[in-house]
Amino acid sequence: MEKDFNDVALIKKNIKNSKDNYICLNCFDTRERKIKRKDILREPKRTWLYEECDNCCYNKKGVCTACPTGDMLYGRDYDYIPVTHRCQIGRKNADGEVISMSELACPICKKLIHKVIGENIIISIVGSRDSGKSHYIGVLLYELMHKLGEQLNWNVVPEENTLKMYDAVFSRLYSTKQILSLTDKNHDGYYEPYIFYVVDSSGKTFTITFFDTAGEDFESDDLMENSAKHAFNASGIIFLVDPLKISNVNSRLDEKTIRNSSSVSINKTFKIDAILSIMSTSLRRHNRIKEKKKIAMPIAVLVPKIDVIASDFPDYYALRFQSNHLKEQGFIEAENRRVNTEMKKWLQNQNDGLLDSFLAQLEMNYENYSFFGASALGWNNSPDDNGVFMTPKPHRVEDPFLWILKENKIINEIKKEV
Numbered sequence: 001m002e003k004d005f006n007d008v009a010l011i012k013k014n015i016k017n018s019k020d021n022y023i024c025l026n027c028f029d030t031r032e033r034k035i036k037r038k039d040i041l042r043e044p045k046r047t048w049l050y051e052e053c054d055n056c057c058y059n060k061k062g063v064c065t066a067c068p069t070g071d072m073l074y075g076r077d078y079d080y081i082p083v084t085h086r087c088q089i090g091r092k093n094a095d096g097e098v099i100s101m102s103e104l105a106c107p108i109c110k111k112l113i114h115k116v117i118g119e120n121i122i123i124s125i126v127g128s129r130d131s132g133k134s135h136y137i138g139v140l141l142y143e144l145m146h147k148l149g150e151q152l153n154w155n156v157v158p159e160e161n162t163l164k165m166y167d168a169v170f171s172r173l174y175s176t177k178q179i180l181s182l183t184d185k186n187h188d189g190y191y192e193p194y195i196f197y198v199v200d201s202s203g204k205t206f207t208i209t210f211f212d213t214a215g216e217d218f219e220s221d222d223l224m225e226n227s228a229k230h231a232f233n234a235s236g237i238i239f240l241v242d243p244l245k246i247s248n249v250n251s252r253l254d255e256k257t258i259r260n261s262s263s264v265s266i267n268k269t270f271k272i273d274a275i276l277s278i279m280s281t282s283l284r285r286h287n288r289i290k291e292k293k294k295i296a297m298p299i300a301v302l303v304p305k306i307d308v309i310a311s312d313f314p315d316y317y318a319l320r321f322q323s324n325h326l327k328e329q330g331f332i333e334a335e336n337r338r339v340n341t342e343m344k345k346w347l348q349n350q351n352d353g354l355l356d357s358f359l360a361q362l363e364m365n366y367e368n369y370s371f372f373g374a375s376a377l378g379w380n381n382s383p384d385d386n387g388v389f390m391t392p393k394p395h396r397v398e399d400p401f402l403w404i405l406k407e408n409k410i411i412n413e414i415k416k417e418v
Contacts, residue, residue: 021115021116021117022035022040022104022113022114022115022116023035023113023114023116023120024106024108024109024111024113024114025111025113025114025193025209025230026106026109026111026190027106027108027109027111035106035107035113039107040104040105040106040107040113041104041105041106041107041110109190111190112161112192114159114193114195114209115159116207117197117205117206117207118204118205118206118207119206119207119408119410120206120207120208120209120235121206121207121208121209121235121236121404121405121408121410122209122211122230122233122234122235123208123209123210123211123234123235123236123237123238123401123404124211124228124230124231124234124236124237124238125137125210125211125212125213125237125238125240126228126231126237126238126239126240126275126279127239127240127241127242127272127275128240128242128245128271128272128275129214130242130245131240131241131242131245131304132240132242132304132305132376133212133240134169134170134180134212135173135179135180135304135376135377136238136240136302136304136374136376136397137170137194137210137212138166138169138170138173138180138376139173139376139377139392139394139397140210140376140394140397140398140401141166141170141194141210142170142173142174142392143394143397143398144156144196144208144401145158145196147326148326148398149198151326151327151329152200152326152329152411153200153201153329154198154199154200154201155198155199156196156197156198157196157197157198158194158195158196158197159194159195159196159197161192161195162193162194162195162196165192165194166194173392174391174392176388177388177389177390177391177392178383178387178388178389179383179387179389191211191212191213193209193210193211193230194209194210194211194212195207195208195209195210196208196209206410211228211230211231211234213228213230229286231279231282231283232282232283232286232287234297235298235404235408236297236298236299236300236403236404236407236408237279237297237298237299237300238300238302238400238401238404239276239299239300239301239302240302240303240304241272241301241302241303241347241355241358242272242303242304242305243303243304243305243306243308243309244258244305244308245272246350246352246355247352247354248350248351248352249309249350253308256385257308257382259385271354272354272355272358273354273355273357273358273361276358276361276362276365277361280295280361280365280366283295283297284365294364294365294366294367295365295366295367296367296368297366297368298368298369298370298403298404298407298408299362299366299368299369299370300369300370300372300400300401300403300404301343301362301369301370301371301372302371302372302373302374302400303343303346303347303371303372303373303374304373304374304375304376305375305376306319306373306374306375306395307375307377307378307379307380307381307382307395308382310379312346313342313346317338317342318335318338318339318342319338319339319342319343319373319396322395322396323335323396323398323399323402325398325399325402325414326398326402328414328416329411329412330406330411330412330413330414331402331403331405331406331411331412331413331414332414332416333413333414333415334415334416334417336370336399336403339371339372339373339396339399340370340371340372342373343371343372343373344359344371346373347359347371368407370400370403372396372399372400372403373396374394374395374396374397374399374400375394375395375396375397376392376394376397377389377392377393377394378392378393378394378395379393379395381393
């Protein structure tokens with residue numbers, strides 16, 4: 001590969017022309033996870049939430065293709081093309097396969113396969129329904145594309161499909177500044193990942209893959225096996241513990257604060273200790289880890305929405321200040337020890353039976369975990385009654401992500417007292 005790591009166009013060229021290594025991110029539990037080039041299928045290309053298919057003219061140029069008179073369509077008449085629409089028009093090869101408007105697919109499950117360059121760091125976002133997973137990952141990905149890469153002296157190139165999905169799912173966080181809808185349960189068990197190719201200052205190239213799934217996918221062993229098996233193969237898990245779903249916290253906050261920061265009642269969400277129990281049991285079974293041995297996978301326990309509970313933390317807490325990790329282009333262990341101690345102490349002091357059970361299970365099952373606190377929208381930026389907020393000014397959203405990168409030896413641990 002050519003080596004000018006300040007030229008984004010050149011980086012994209014290098015990625016496109018790099019040695020092919022394709023994997024199926026749906027068939028994690030099969031030998032075909034890594035796909036040989038000769039076995040790759042071509043499936044007619046899906047259109048992903050567009051108003052028209054750019055090849056077969058579905059809804060082309062505002063003309064209704066279903067109407068014999070060709071009536072014009074207006075904005076209010078449009079429906080996004082469903083994910084199930086597959087374009088059947090395109091240049092075909094000698095075997096009759098569509099190749100010009102097609103995508104590479106897994107020979108086993110027929111799902112889209114992805115190109116991976118170098119080591120693939122898989123990060124799974126886990127939590128109950130309405131815990132803030134989508135807002136957290138939406139802001140984290142924005143930071144990765146616009147700030148984190150630059151501060152770490154990385155060139156970050158999103159996969160093409162990742163950009164389309166980000167625009168469709170998360171863009172309104174920064175455009176209209178509105179809260180996101182809850183992630184819908186995908187009943188076929190597959191969620192498209194968010195994939196980024198990274199080249200660091202030394203020339204090392206690697207891939208970062210994020211998975212965001214619906215909270216319901218962690219409510220039983222069967223659901224996790226079907227829809228969240230990416231967690232079995234993760235390089236690290238970010239587990240969100242929603243403070244508004246802790247009884248003692250929920251009971252002392254005013255109704256408006258809860259309503260504007262949460263859309264699901266505390267009584268209608270699956271309990272976090274049950275989710276952790278299901279996840280731990282599934283991880284042990286899938287990876288054949290004996291009960292006497294702790295699970296080595298890094299678990300970042302993240303309390304989101306800390307802006308809502310800011311008064312619980314004294315002004316001198318490290319948690320209240322912005323992270324210094326990026327300034328040092330690494331991960332400052334001393335700062336993390338302080339934040340870990342502050343968040344763990346706060347969780348232990350809530351006198352909540354479910355939370356105590358969660359913490360006990362964490363200690364019993366995992367050998368490598370750390371506690372974090374973050375706010376995706378930032379201090380004093382809770383949504384109003386219409387779900388609108390100011391431009392996100394995230395607070396410490398990068399910390400759990402950087403910790404997992406440090407645990408996987410992607411970034412350096414900084415030995416520095418704070």
